Amino acid sequence: MKKSLYFLPLMAMVFTGCLSEDEEPDYVEWKKQNEEYVTKMEELTENGEKVYTKVVPEWAPNDFVLIKWHNDRSLTEKNLKPLSNSTVNIKYEMEDINGKYLGDSYSMTQYGDSIYQSMPNENIIGMWVAMTSLHVGDSVTLVIPAGSAYGSASRSPIEPFSTLIYHMKMKGVPKYEK
Template identity: 35%
Template sequence: MKKLPLIFLFIGLVVGFISCSEEDENWNEYKEWRNTNNAWLTEQGKRLNPDGTRYYDTIRPDYDKGQYVLAHWFNDRKLTQGNLKPYYTSTVDVKYIGRLYNDEPFDSSYTLMADYGDSIFRTKVGRVIAGWTILLQEMHVGDSVEVLIPYQSAYGASGSGSIPPYSNLKFGVKLVNVPFWEIEE
């Protein structure tokens, strides 16, 4: 029994070492991609509207001030402020298009065989990448947003499928519905 904690410690160290080795390899292999992505995100964060105001709002969740997304609403938020707004535990129906920083598309609800309506993607707010979770909790039904998600709040140093490691992502997102909406108690 006394050896069991030592075995778990050893396994944890091995997994941590392997993870760090993979991240170190990706860090060097994707240096140019990472630097180009980060330069683009910094440039977009400074983007201004014609009236001199910031084009993107920075949204930082109260629960983790180290994470953020940049969001630009295409609709007048005053017109949707009374509409349903999802919680972390909510189910949402959204339409979206995902692109890499260079506008290369990698995913879209418009290509899905939708069970819930035309081009609808249904998911739990807490079961998507951190950047989406941050954004969705700030949206109301009817909002249309362009969101830029830093790689740390997306797929990080490992990437996913056709998304390379260290990819800052750009999504067009429309919150269509919050089915099964729960009342906060």
């Protein structure tokens, strides 16, 4: 009887160890797929020109985002461009690399119809970089690699190592700070 009492905790540890090993390969493969997606988007060309612009902030040289503008940037270049501590209004939809819906601003109404209001420096690094790279009126598709998003952390419904894809429009800068 004593032997079986010692044996049970040992078996529990073995099975627990097996479970965590089985879960890990899913994220290893997911991480690889996300990294490959970012590389593919970074190299994507159309008519001989890169589709996405890689934006690397001076203050975070190991982070970057890929931005594809949908509007004529010459028409918005004189519009206000927020600073890190400005308050911005954006509309957005967010998905993962498989097109799985992760969130949007459509149900937000406190600051206007579908408006997400925030200071860029209160967001994940990728959003911070994007928000301070856009002028009011810019409409973009934004690719944020996992390292500039949530990294290895999970934030429901976002899985660890997820590249985030935003479709967003800079609607305004109600408070510009210096």
